[in-house]
Amino acid sequence: MRIGFNFTLGPTLELVQQLIAERHIDYCELLIDNFLQVPPAELAAAFDCPVGFHIMFSKFLENDEATLVEMAARLRRYIEVLRPIYVSDHVARFTHEGRQLYHLAEPEYRRDYEAMRARVAWWQEQLGQRLLLENYPSIMDNGRDAPWFFQQIARDTGAGVLFDASNAVCGQRNCGVDLTEWEPVIDATNHFHVGGYNASILAPTITLDTHDRALGADTLAFLERYRDRFDRPGATLTYERDDQIEYDAIVQDLSALRQIFTPTPELRHARIA
Amino acid sequence: MPASPEIRTALLESDLLDALMVPARQGEFARDSRAFVRLDTSLRAYWHTLFDICPELLSLSGPDGLAIFRPFMAWAAERQLSMNWTYYLWVHRWLQQSPFADRLSPQLTLSLMAASAARWAMGDRGPNGGIALGSAELPELVVAWKCHTVTGGREVECLSLEEPLPPPEGGFGWFTLPGFELDNFPGWSPIPQ
Ligand SMILES: [Fe+2]
Numbered sequence: 001m002r003i004g005f006n007f008t009l010g011p012t013l014e015l016v017q018q019l020i021a022e023r024h025i026d027y028c029e030l031l032i033d034n035f036l037q038v039p040p041a042e043l044a045a046a047f048d049c050p051v052g053f054h055i056m057f058s059k060f061l062e063n064d065e066a067t068l069v070e071m072a073a074r075l076r077r078y079i080e081v082l083r084p085i086y087v088s089d090h091v092a093r094f095t096h097e098g099r100q101l102y103h104l105a106e107p108e109y110r111r112d113y114e115a116m117r118a119r120v121a122w123w124q125e126q127l128g129q130r131l132l133l134e135n136y137p138s139i140m141d142n143g144r145d146a147p148w149f150f151q152q153i154a155r156d157t158g159a160g161v162l163f164d165a166s167n168a169v170c171g172q173r174n175c176g177v178d179l180t181e182w183e184p185v186i187d188a189t190n191h192f193h194v195g196g197y198n199a200s201i202l203a204p205t206i207t208l209d210t211h212d213r214a215l216g217a218d219t220l221a222f223l224e225r226y227r228d229r230f231d232r233p234g235a236t237l238t239y240e241r242d243d244q245i246e247y248d249a250i251v252q253d254l255s256a257l258r259q260i261f262t263p264t265p266e267l268r269h270a271r272i273a
Numbered sequence: 274m275p276a277s278p279e280i281r282t283a284l285l286e287s288d289l290l291d292a293l294m295v296p297a298r299q300g301e302f303a304r305d306s307r308a309f310v311r312l313d314t315s316l317r318a319y320w321h322t323l324f325d326i327c328p329e330l331l332s333l334s335g336p337d338g339l340a341i342f343r344p345f346m347a348w349a350a351e352r353q354l355s356m357n358w359t360y361y362l363w364v365h366r367w368l369q370q371s372p373f374a375d376r377l378s379p380q381l382t383l384s385l386m387a388a389s390a391a392r393w394a395m396g397d398r399g400p401n402g403g404i405a406l407g408s409a410e411l412p413e414l415v416v417a418w419k420c421h422t423v424t425g426g427r428e429v430e431c432l433s434l435e436e437p438l439p440p441p442e443g444g445f446g447w448f449t450l451p452g453f454e455l456d457n458f459p460g461w462s463p464i465p466q
Contacts, residue, residue: 037421046423096290100356102318141284
């Protein structure tokens, strides 16, 4: 398993470079649309490792086509120069009746399937390469249709899934989607995310995908339990942290992930005489 | 006495979309429900976007911010404001017609302009490199640039030009800059909803 870290903003570059230099990570995932004014060659030169692309604000399900065509043209330049391991985007609602949602909403997968399928296929074509779609950290019962949606959309468009293990744990905790329902999705992809979650301030508690703290015990247990399903040749797992960014805490989580995915199972289970 | 509102049971996001940015509607949902907490989480995101960036607003409203937040969000919902990068400029417009109107300082106006310019620089995905904001009441120009080096972030500057631009008509005006140089003035655009 190749383990990576997300790079979202300039000020954390030094930290990311240190993670690379000290071999805590094997690749870096760039929140690419934050850097569309940085010359691609300059971006490429900053990372002494492979990169993945994560697109945050294309809003490809909602934005008008002209805006997206123009953005895709710029994204393609970065794809050409940086040759990312994968290109991923988000399946979410960013607006409601023209008003911006600050906590994104989950789509209604079955009701809106046809329109979403058409847009995913079209956006993938604009990007000129296979697109991976990340699963949403469900709160409401929309999440119950998520495992179905990600399988169906892959069949219909050829798009893959960037399977976020901790988002699936959020969905399990908030709306009872059993983690086993994701098995076919896990089996069909090679690219994964994981991050810390936090409880909502008010009760009854919901679990929010906050990326601001250590990985939950149930997230680690999920990875451990499905270790061999996740860990295949070419697989990547990005540890996401975009708040409370502290080097030692990050290294601790990265080490926990390394330990789960250590390549020699005999050693992992070896007993100390 | 007004009739108590009907308590709704929401299970899907679509049951909640209309209420995600309207504090007054939170009470339509059962206090002990997932929907209520999901609305609270959404509303908090708008609250923090305003008061974490412009904490000086709290000296007007009191520490919970609600004397500004609740009436502003209701006013924004009535006008269907997009809540895009112009959020802070509309807060200013609301403040001007609120009980806080006589407590607004040029510093607060500049701070709200800087917050909006920064939000544009962080969130806009178009090809332009910068944005300039002006106010009819202040001589300064607030300019924000998108991150354009790998180690950098967005930058916000408050400039006093030797030859000031003509003031925008009615409140605020803005224009974008294709590169990273304040080298042209295409005229002011009005602040979008
Ligand atoms: Fe993720």
